[in-house]
Amino acid sequence: MHMRKLHAVFISLAASTLVSCSTVPEHGATASSSVVVAPVARQAQGVIERFPDAPAAQLDPNAATLTRLESLAPEADPGVLALALEARNCAIRNGEVDQDAKLAVIDYSRPSTDKRLWVFDVARDQLLFRELVAHGQGSGDNVATRFSNQDNSHQSSLGLFLTAETYIGNNGYSLKLDGVERGFNDNARSRAIVMHGAWYVSPDMAASKGRIGRSHGCPALSQGIARRVIDTMKGKQLLFSYANDTAWLHRGQSFACDGRSADQILAAARALRGGGAQRVAVAAP
Incomplete structure (x- = not known):
């Protein structure tokens, strides 16, 4: 009985990816439903075969969604x-954003010359x-290595931000950000850490x-x-740095919010990329 229930859950999960995608804007990357569905279906089947008796609580709940994001951004x-996806799930669970909240991800471990x-x-x-x-200027040269929540540090901040209102300021059309990471980015509004355009950000x-150039x-x-x-x-919407x-x-x-540490989340997802669908099941925290 337990096996049949688990199998039904994963069949439902795989089927949910069959919804067709609308056209992606010119700056997006197109991914057809066939590209997305196949790895998800293989992943679900792999979990059942490799871990037939694993309780549902030990299976990464973000696995299917993560697979879809990876297919859209394989680099x-x-x-x-x-x-970032776990932070989005926590924000939805806490009532901070709706289920359809968009997610921007910045990977500051990459050089500024990368997209x-x-x-x-x-x-x-x-x-x-x-x-x-x-x-930020204070964070480093081509690669950011220092981060701060303090005013006048001219350093970037890490963690999850809620996007807020737009305004016209010294840098033109800008978007205010509210940091939700206590001690790491919750001074973003008072520091005027905003998203804006800049002439120095260019190939x-x-x-x-x-x-590229650096901000404050x-x-x-x-x-x-x-x-x-x-x-x-x-x-x-959500921005995760x-x-x-x-x-x-x-x-x-x-x-x-699900009890796992950052190290556990990072390791489980990277193992999936390196080891195939059978690595979806992770140890309970």
Whole structure:
């Protein structure tokens, strides 16, 4: 009986991915339903075959959604995507955002010359944007290595942000951010850490300087795309900023509502990429 119930759950999970995707904007990456469904179905079957007696609580609840995000952004670190997805799930569970909240992910462990910002419409299985994004002057040169929640540090902050209202400021059309990570980004509004466009965020700058320009801690975008991204992300959407920062990974709370640590979430997702569908089941925290 237990086996039949578990099998039914995973069959339902695989079937849920059959919803067709609408056309992705020109800055998105197109992924047909056949591309998305196949790995999810194989993953579900692999879990059943490898762990026939595993209780449901030990199976990663984000596995199918994570697989879809990975198919949309195969160049992204699956551990970073998993951590961001868990933070989104926690925010939904806490009533901070709706089920259809969009998710932007910045991976500050990558150099500034990489397109290290992804914007996902998770509910509709779409990658809307992949863009260059600046970090703060105080965080480092081409790679950000220092992060702060303090005013005048000119450093970027880590963790989950809720997007808020737009306004016209010194950097033009901008999006205010409210950090929800206590001690790591909850001073974002008072520090005026906002999303905005900047002339120094461009491939030409990256080619000539070996890095793009740096902000005072804001996630600045190229001027040509900033308004479109801001209009997509305004009003209680989610921005998740990642770096391999020990203090934040050990004490951050935005991704910790299911009892797993950041290390467990990162390791489980990366093992999936390296070891196949049979690695979906993880040890209970």
